[in-house]
Amino acid sequence: MTQPDTPQPSAAPRLTSLSHGGGCGCKIAPGVLSEILKNSGNLPGLNIPPQLLVGIETADDAAVYQLNDEQALIATTDFFMPIVDDPYDFGRIAATNAISDVYAMGGTPIMALGLVGMPVNVLPLETIGAILRGGQDACRDAGIPIAGGHTIDSVEPIYGLVVMGLVHPSRVKKNSGARAGDLLVLGKPLGVGILSAALKKEKLDAQGYARMVALTTQLNKPGIALARMEGVHALTDITGFGLAGHGLELARGAGLQVRIDWQRVPLIPGARELAAQGCVTGASGRNWASYGAEVSLPAGFTEVDKALLSDPQTSGGLLVSCGADSADEVLGIFRAQGFGDAAVVGEVVAGQGMAVR
Incomplete structure (x- = not known):
């Protein structure tokens, strides 16, 4: 009797085929974003502390909070769907993009947290691992650790970072x-x-x-x-x-x-x-x-x-x-x-x- 063929795992899909838009092209259009944010500012009666040197007022690249006379904390986050099909490259690009906002404020990054949303029943685990490895290597190039993070099972693959940095308050750009x-x-x-x-x-x-x-x-x-x-x-x-x-x-x-x-x-x-x-x-x-x-x-x-x-x-x-x-x-x-x-x-x-x- 002829034995049935052993089922073979299907090839992993192209990463970009799983996302409706890639990279920073995923961002909500500026006009739409403006409408969304119009009535969603800080809660009425909430006092903005004077230590908050940069907030949402001018759509700047990151928030900046003064810690003392010599240090201010920069905090930012960025994440998106695949812009390339190579998972390692996707991880590197997404992490580099997130870290950039700290440099754009004139600061030096100190650590990151990973933001991971993956269709775990669609992508092989080794593919997801390669994305995370790419992000880790970008952080290594920046001289910072990924010190934690959060993961979810999502329909589209999403990866990015929360990044924190330091800058002298007088050097905030x-x-x-x-x-x-x-x-x-x-x-x-x-x-x-x-x-x-x-x-x-x-x-x-x-x-x-x-x-x-x-x-x-x-x-x-x-x-x-x-x-x-x-x-x-x-x-x-x-x-x-x-x-x-x-x-x-x-x-x-x-x-x-x-x-x-x-x-x-x-x-x-x-x-x-x-x-x-x-x-x-x-x-x-x-x-x-x-x-x-x-x-x-x-x-x-x-x-x-x-x-x-x-x-x-x-x-x-x-x-x-x-x-x-x-x-x-x-x-x-x-x-x-x-x-x-x-x-x-x-x-x-x-x-x-x-x-x-």
Whole structure:
């Protein structure tokens, strides 16, 4: 008698096939988020302690609470669904992205807590283990432990961190401190969202994938040195709302206008061509619908350029607002730490909103 074939386990699904959006492209659109938060602020009658140096007022990158004359605690959290199919790379990218908010406040990370939601009946346990290992290795690169966390069984795979750091209270760099006359320096090129869309459509080649992983796992450590500079007035990182969205947050916080010199903005090689082929995230359109009315564009600005301007960045670069006489030093710090694409991309002037030229 012929024996029946032994059932074979089905192949693990692609991580990106399990998520409706990946990386920082999962973020709720800024306009929708604004509506949600409109009536959900701090409880009536709750006194905000003076030690809370940074809260929710200007949509900054992290909360900051002063502990004493020498130390302030930075607290932040970030998590999302897969932007890549390799589980180890997904873990590294998600952890790097979460840690970035501490650097964006000018701080040094000290520890993290893991946030893990996984479809345990869908993904092999070794896949989930590889995600966590990637996160641990990113934290090791930052010099911090994952000291605890929380796990749930979820429909879509979710991974991220709560991250805490320390900074001297006088060195906290808010996103609202820009001054008229400042120059803007961007630490990493744009286009991560476009490359991730191309990956999901199986249009991203091996070289493009390597570029995307290298950028999204590069820790924004220059933020520590930048915080020590008197000439650096504001810091933020470019993530899910794109250069336009986070640039607008900087402009609103300072009550000024951000002007972007589009030809000087660095782009990931191949990103423009992929965008022209339709590899654009849905988040890019939602971003533009939320804040496009506040952005003045020049004649002839193409839909591809608009998609790049609003492209959601996962683990994107720092945006630095600094005095004009400090720009060369800022660029030098970036380049000394391996950020060769860092460039002056605009300026801060009197006015409001954003103007692209």
